[in-house]
Amino acid sequence: MEKAICQIVRAAKDMFGSAELAKKIGVNQKQIYAVMAGTAALPFPAAMQLAELIKADPITVTCANAALMEKNQDRLEYLESKVLPLEINRIICIM
Secondary structure (H helix, E strand, O other): OOOHHHHHHHHHHHHHOHHHHHHHHOOOHHHHHHHHHOOOOOOHHHHHHHHHHOOOOHHHHHHHHHHHHOOOHHHHHHHHHOOOHHHHHHHHHHO
């Protein structure tokens, strides 16, 4: 199953386009595609800017982002517990 941050970034890219999204959250397009592929997380400030841009709960977005690269199972479970499925669905549906 695709990780939550990948879904969120993909929906934001579909809404704004990769170049505009990258510009709005202060990263390059390569980073946008790496997150969508699940190979890299956004820098923390970019994740916060993304949450503000899409009017989403910043805890959900930043925890989803951090969970993407977390290797420690206990920390991963904690982060994923903060990523609310209903909030993810709301984010994706409104975009």
